[in-house]
Amino acid sequence: MREFINKDGVSQLSRRDFIALAGLGAATVAFAPRFVFAQKKGIVQTMIDSAAQAKIETHTLRRNISVLEGSGGNIAVLTGKDGKLLIDSGFTVSKPRITEALNGLSSDPITQLINTHWHVDHTDGNAWVHSAGAAITAHVNTKKHLSTSTRVEGWQYTFPPVPAGALPKTVFDDAHRVQHNNTQIALKHYAPAHTDSDISAVFEEADVIHVGDTLWNGIYPFIDYSTGGSIDGTIRATEHNLSVVTDKTIVIPGHGPVGNKASLAEFRDMLVTIRNNVATLKKQGKSLSATIAAKPTAAYDAKWGQFLITPAMFTGLVYSGV
Numbered sequence: 502m503r504e505f506i507n508k509d510g511v512s513q514l515s516r517r518d519f520i521a522l523a524g525l526g527a528a529t530v531a532f533a534p535r536f537v538f539a540q541k542k543g544i545v546q547t548m549i550d551s552a553a554q555a556k557i558e559t560h561t562l563r564r565n566i567s568v569l570e571g572s573g574g575n576i577a578v579l580t581g582k583d584g585k586l587l588i589d590s591g592f593t594v595s596k597p598r599i600t601e602a603l604n605g606l607s608s609d610p611i612t613q614l615i616n617t618h619w620h621v622d623h624t625d626g627n628a629w630v631h632s633a634g635a636a637i638t639a640h641v642n643t644k645k646h647l648s649t650s651t652r653v654e655g656w657q658y659t660f661p662p663v664p665a666g667a668l669p670k671t672v673f674d675d676a677h678r679v680q681h682n683n684t685q686i687a688l689k690h691y692a693p694a695h696t697d698s699d700i701s702a703v704f705e706e707a708d709v710i711h712v713g714d715t716l717w718n719g720i721y722p723f724i725d726y727s728t729g730g731s732i733d734g735t736i737r738a739t740e741h742n743l744s745v746v747t748d749k750t751i752v753i754p755g756h757g758p759v760g761n762k763a764s765l766a767e768f769r770d771m772l773v774t775i776r777n778n779v780a781t782l783k784k785q786g787k788s789l790s791a792t793i794a795a796k797p798t799a800a801y802d803a804k805w806g807q808f809l810i811t812p813a814m815f816t817g818l819v820y821s822g823v
């Protein structure tokens with residue numbers, strides 16, 4: 502698999518977060534056991550280790566579309582005579598279990614791969630999926646970030662360029678259409694949201710949309726300011742998602758269980774409320790530590806703060822953008 506370089510070890514940000522977290526006492530730590538774990542070895546390694554352990558769960562959605570959950574971002578699969586089309590490729594460590602899950606769906610070879618954005622938990626498997634026969638399609642900025650050494654400050658990680666075979670061959674700027682297995686797939690770039698490379702993929706006949714990491718269903722999202730993401734961009738993308746779905750649309754998030762319009766609305770309300778809470782505290786002149794200590798996310802933590810991005814980290818991500 503691809504090698505990862507962590508050039509700095511523990512950065513300024515994580516030290517500040519640690520100090521802030523330490524000041525909050527045991528109650529907050531109890532909410533955030535995985536945060537402490539993640540900070541010791543880094544978020545990227547934590548995600549890889551988690552994928553290395555995880556079973557791949559298959560959820561059948563509608564028509565010939567399924568979702569594989571358990572290796573980084575959710576992977577959508579469209580089966581049929583033209584071969585399997587995948588949306589996102591997860592982590593390479595999951596290859597044997599993803600292969601087994603794919604074989605459980607059908608015997609079609611893999612022929613197409615679309616990346617929702619450039620992040621490693623959605624593209625690390627590109628090399629093997631390409632070797633298995635897939636042509637890769639993505640936004641032009643996904644190719645740009647995968648082609649060069651790219652730093653993600655929020656993960657304290659610098660990703661080296663990927664091998665040529667792992668790069669998307671077909672790239673687009675605003676919109677692109679793919680016809681595959683008698684299915685129309687409409688790809689659309691978001692204005693910068695979670696990164697500057699996010700796209701949605703709509704399976705039109707099935708009324709299923711993969712919104713990538715513009716939705717973390719029921720969990721606080723990561724926002725990648727290093728490659729164009731922001732809290733306000735994430736809110737705008739969510740408003741866009743709400744405007745293009747109906748009550749019948751199946752919504753595949755980047756992370757978390759498959760959802761629907763109500764999931765998007767709940768995510769939007771959480772984002773907007775916390776954004777406003779944090780902005781108010783920052784306008785009062787509060788430091789990041791003081792803002793975290795004021796618990797601007799408190800009403801949402803029991804539900805949303807139980808995954809990789811903890812209340813303190815999410816507060817920090819929002820603070821950076823208001």
Ligand SMILES: [Zn+2]
Nearest residue numbers: 618620695714
């Ligand atoms: Zn992402």
